[in-house]
Amino acid sequence: MTKLASAPWRRFLGAGLLALTPFLTSAALAQSDAPAPEAGTGRIAKQAGTAAHDMVAAANPLAAQAGREILGAGGSAVDAAIAVQLVLNLVEPQSSGIGGGAFLLYWDKTKLITLDGRETAPAAAKPERFLGPDGKPMKFYDAVVGGRSVGVPGTLRLLEAAHKRWGKLSWPQVIAPAIRLAEDGFTISPRLNGLLGQEKFLQNDPIARGYFYQTDGTPKPAGAVLRNPAFARTLRDIAEKGADVFYSGDIAADIVASVTRHATNPGDMTLEDLKSYKVEEREPVCGSYRTYRICGMGPPSSGGIAVQQIMSVLETQDMAAMTLGPEAVHWMAEAGRLAFADRALYLGDPAFVNVPVRGLVDPGYLKSRAAIVNPDASMGRATAGDPPFQKTEFRFAPSDGIEFGTSHISVVDRDGNAVSMTTTIEDGFGARIMTRSGFLLNNELTDFNFAPVEEDKPVANRVEPGKRPRSSMAPTVVLDGGGKLYAVLGSPGGSQIIPYVVKSLVGILDWKLDPQTAVDLPNFGSRNGPTEIEAGTEAETWKAALEAKGHEVTVIEMNSGIQVIVVGPGGLTGGADSRREGVAIGN
Template identity: 75%
Template structure:
């Protein structure tokens, strides 16, 4: 009880717990007001909310696996960070079992009835983003519940019911609204249009419920009890499934077309992990339909040609990392999609020889501007370039290492903040993941690789990552939310850890920067602003902007574990 009260207090205050001494950041690297890294001896969980992290810590302390802890964390996040993830969304999971890296794809799928022109209006023009998002049209078949169940079957140690208990207790007893959740509700324009969400999150006058207000969600507790008893079947069939279908199809202005058959047909897919080398390390992540691991690996392959360690954080490093990002995002836009529908040349895109030819295009004194997609080996494509639709804020990341040295890296999402703005009677928000598809089905008369199709999974940028050292031993577990910016967030953090030898907290708190093959984006209100003139002198078009990363990172050392949780959010790292 004392620990729970402490964590609840930290949730309201916005500070981490169990902080340990950390080296000061180099002046040029200063990003946000830094927390201190956390050190533990045998196990750790880093998550985006203190109550969720505490649920994971308790599971680890009972001998639970890394996957067990991630499951408990995810279910609590559904309550305490509802804008970012939950059982109404999807996730990618990367697991280190002590011998090999495995990956599970719990990405949402388009309903069988979905057609390529789903987001094209009667006038033949693509819809504005929020005209597409709000309502049932944007909702994909959720994958998270089945992903959690499948992961538990493979790597779980504690009983499934035990993992639902923290979330059930919090749903029934309530939890205090955090400053961050209150702030996001205050900015939200569409959520109050849903009567169930309005009653839950807002006062009668339409104002958001205040920080510290205790939210109870008995409907979600009932749903979790059904999941505890029947597993994922309780979600993909029966009363919960009927509730999802009704919520989606009966939206008054923008209905969708999910059916009970769509839910019953959903399956988690095991994918081949995407792995590559960087310096003396092996970096592994999630393959298509995620573009994250491929793009990160391409960037690192380009950067391996440069002495980033000698550069340190600053304008010169930002030039090279941004240029590498341009190349990666150009390929991403042309080649990446659901491998069940398009021929993604994964082998060619991460081929070291191909990446060297791409690196040779870069200039130390001048930006290349907008990069063109390359011509990787082992590819056959008849698709056209398709940029992303926007930036999402409805994602979270969980990193866990258990006492056996096994690890779970899970990035989990409902896409935009508060998803489709639809809340079921079963107590959870539904995703708007279908807006991760390209709105335009064709470009220049040819199909777009990431166009909408029935049963298809939309392209993602999520990049849950596991790093192994030269002896094939676990070295780091990390990931971040942030839409397509995830790729640059994770790339920056890896450079911070591996080249600049920062601890996980320092690496997370570095200023965010990079390019998605457009402007070079620098995080406003950080020291990155001081790099603008030097970058512009090299021909960069620079854009200062807020960058809401949420990096959760753990590094394994001979003396134990070191963890960091992005100071831009309210997360913490906890363990024993």
């Protein structure tokens, strides 16, 4: 067993957690438990994971193993999710971390609680933030790279808030695995190496360049050991003093300096912005689907509402008899058009926009929306509906990016509690700013619409001080007909998260597929534009049949990262998207 680095940390590691250290401190381990990619596909061949008592599904084997061991040591689903998130900050830094934000759904045996840890705009932010000198919206990466795009991070405050309510192990105990990994190192995965090789902006940040790249400018190779002592020091401070040390003091000062002193694109975040950040508890968005109940995150996420709207349209059809192919894609795409049309007009931060949640998921309204779908022809582009209980004076221009800076964590513990958490820094590697404290900062403010006015009306998702940008993240919990936990799932993928989650739900609930098979189905859908089908998959063969129904079809990469756990009478079954390197494992 590797010796603990400092004596004070021995008291934070109980006998159960000491078993973690051989795995989490072995720099040579890397992805030893992960299957190899299938020849010629680039995908990892996986089988559904099974477990008798508890399970974690996450986007990297080291992160999943940390969560599994926390569960084995008697930790709760929240304890495991914290350990997973902090390890992901190291092994999947392009996707999430304490420099970003998250939405968390917690199933507490009989009730669902949702917490909003979304980033907020600084107090100095103005609606014209992303307009250039000519008054026109900036080019995307001109806005992304630098301090201008950084929102006040919410993930750490969210994790602490959840731990205070539902944690079983101590705060230092659940942080300890990530500290060990940061100090002793881990091997760079092929996926991280490949993304570093494609990245165009990260090397402009001197701290990130020294951490991720070699002196000749090439990424550190897959298999090389990466250590992050700065992040280990940050986590030690957080473990000892709580999240307050992140939102005030030296770490906060480091964040503010990194944002405001950016050489080419500085931001305006202040220490007061960090100090005043608060996690919000939101009302879950729930609705029926056949014999199930599907629940998700409410505004400022559009995910829960959009998923519910699409599933309500599909409920009018016999999806079980409709095998995977052009007909099923037609219905899912048309339902997606309707949902995204409503999303574009009505969704935003509920503290700033009167979002008609009740009307958007009203059964009568959704039945009328379903009646719009022609089974034989695409509608092309949908218009927003007129739901009841609504009052809006805004325009809402869509902002439908595809990102790589998001991850999803699903956990079920042995007491039957569960976490579904989608976590993000928005674009891959966020704002391309790495703090001296050892983590990347988000570019979440570019989830706001760049143009603050459309057709002489204010855009609901425009930048405003303290506002949370609209999100598509869709952490989801499914209950069975008896009100018991049936599944937890979610995915990264920008606005494509919504069709990724819908595809998985139909695969599990209608087609009765095991979770791994369901998440590995080809991706497809419409965000009220072209019908998108995944390149390099069976979906390409459906193009002609869809075009015959009037669909404009685009074949694109659709890099989901769906993590699913299903609860059955014999235990737990999990699936981790083969498009990424994750696993579903348990005890």
